[in-house]
Amino acid sequence: MSQGPLRGVRVVEIASLAPAPFGCMILSDLGADVIRVDRVGSGAATRPGDPLRRGRRSVGLNLKDPAALGALLLLAESSDVLVEGFRPGVAERLGFGPGVFLERNPGLIFARMTGWGQEGPLAHSAGHDINYIAVSGALAPIGRAGERPVPPLNLVGDFGGGGMLLALGVLAALVERAGSGRGQVVDVAMVDGSALLTSFLHGMRAAGMWRDERGTNLLDGGAPCYDTYETADGRHVAVGALEPQFYAELLRRLGLEGAELPAQLDAAGWPVLRARLTEVFKRRTQAEWAAVFEGSDACVSPVLTLGEAPGHPHNVARGTFTQIGGVVQPAPAPRFGRTPAATPAPPAAPGSDTDAVLGGIGLTPQEIAALRERGAAG
Numbered sequence: 001m002s003q004g005p006l007r008g009v010r011v012v013e014i015a016s017l018a019p020a021p022f023g024c025m026i027l028s029d030l031g032a033d034v035i036r037v038d039r040v041g042s043g044a045a046t047r048p049g050d051p052l053r054r055g056r057r058s059v060g061l062n063l064k065d066p067a068a069l070g071a072l073l074l075l076a077e078s079s080d081v082l083v084e085g086f087r088p089g090v091a092e093r094l095g096f097g098p099g100v101f102l103e104r105n106p107g108l109i110f111a112r113m114t115g116w117g118q119e120g121p122l123a124h125s126a127g128h129d130i131n132y133i134a135v136s137g138a139l140a141p142i143g144r145a146g147e148r149p150v151p152p153l154n155l156v157g158d159f160g161g162g163g164m165l166l167a168l169g170v171l172a173a174l175v176e177r178a179g180s181g182r183g184q185v186v187d188v189a190m191v192d193g194s195a196l197l198t199s200f201l202h203g204m205r206a207a208g209m210w211r212d213e214r215g216t217n218l219l220d221g222g223a224p225c226y227d228t229y230e231t232a233d234g235r236h237v238a239v240g241a242l243e244p245q246f247y248a249e250l251l252r253r254l255g256l257e258g259a260e261l262p263a264q265l266d267a268a269g270w271p272v273l274r275a276r277l278t279e280v281f282k283r284r285t286q287a288e289w290a291a292v293f294e295g296s297d298a299c300v301s302p303v304l305t306l307g308e309a310p311g312h313p314h315n316v317a318r319g320t321f322t323q324i325g326g327v328v329q330p331a332p333a334p335r336f337g338r339t340p341a342a343t344p345a346p347p348a349a350p351g352s353d354t355d356a357v358l359g360g361i362g363l364t365p366q367e368i369a370a371l372r373e374r375g376a377a378g
Contacts, residue, residue: 004031016085022163060351145215161193
């Protein structure tokens with residue numbers, strides 16, 4: 001049985017890629033009963049153990065078939081949320097736009113996950129994370145001075161500005177519904193979400209504390225006290241000694257206390273300061289520096305790979321990572337004191353819960369068999 005703060009909330013997720021599944025993973029992790037609607041015959045394209053699919057039941061439906069669409073409408077009547085990630089207008093053409101659902105279930109939250117949003121000149125254009133964050137201004141500041149912008153994987157658009165915002169939007173709509181009793185459409189766009197993530201930088205820019213030149217600012221690798229450095233074994237450490245007291249501790253642990261160095265925030269002296277820090281950090285291995293800075297406030301950490309992070313003592317102590325279906329992956333977050341989340345179940349094979357889900361909304365075994373025979377369910 002599910003547990004967590006969202007226990008009792010039912011979500012219908014129309015299968016899609018990356019951002020919407022991540023948002024629905026969060027909802028499922030927090031206790032919602034998320035039913036994923038997979039396309040009939042889509043199993044071959046599924047990665048076994050995919051964390052983004054964990055914790056859900058799966059029903060296989062061919063939504064181009066009117067009979068399958070009828071089953072989806074029936075499922076949505078007894079649900080709180082429906083999530084879809086089609087381009088604008090596609091759901092309407094298939095016969096299940098928000099108007100259809102809200103007429104039958106006025107309390108339904110209809111969440112729409114796209115890159116460009118439901119309207120605007122680019123709304124109907126193709127795109128990926130890198131395109132959305134390019135237009136939102138989130139990509140330009142990331143990279144070294146004088147070099148090209150560096151894609152931050154697909155973390156800023158797909159996940160931070162997409163899936164995470166989707167989960168937040170759904171939760172906000174559920175809170176509002178508790179008072180009004182009415183559902184609504186939630187328009188989640190990665191261009192909006194990634195722009196929202198840059199709010200702090202816009203404030204710094206307005207205050208004259210941020211330049212548009214990449215790699216020349218305090219937080220973009222321009223400042224030597226906030227950067228990464230190579231160690232003797234070819235690994236790296238991350239330095240985030242921004243505050244004066246933390247910077248003083250950094251110099252002390254590096255053996256540079258009292259050395260003649262440019263001031264910490266003197267941009268004109270940053271090349272000299274960076275060269276000195278680079279030279280010192282290359283004297284020891286990553287593990288040796290980790291030992292030097294252990295327990296200090298110098299804000300120095302080893303840069304770990306995806307494979308190494310689950311084994312770090314802090315992550316082990318907190319249970320930051322878990323193993324589900326034989327795959328090591330991040331555990332549900334955040335933590336709740338009174339309604340803790342359970343360990344998610346492994347991803348279900350596409351369509352593996354079709355009979356149980358359809359039977360649960362009132363279809364008879366004969367009706368389910370008829371859907372299978374015509375290829376509407378699988």
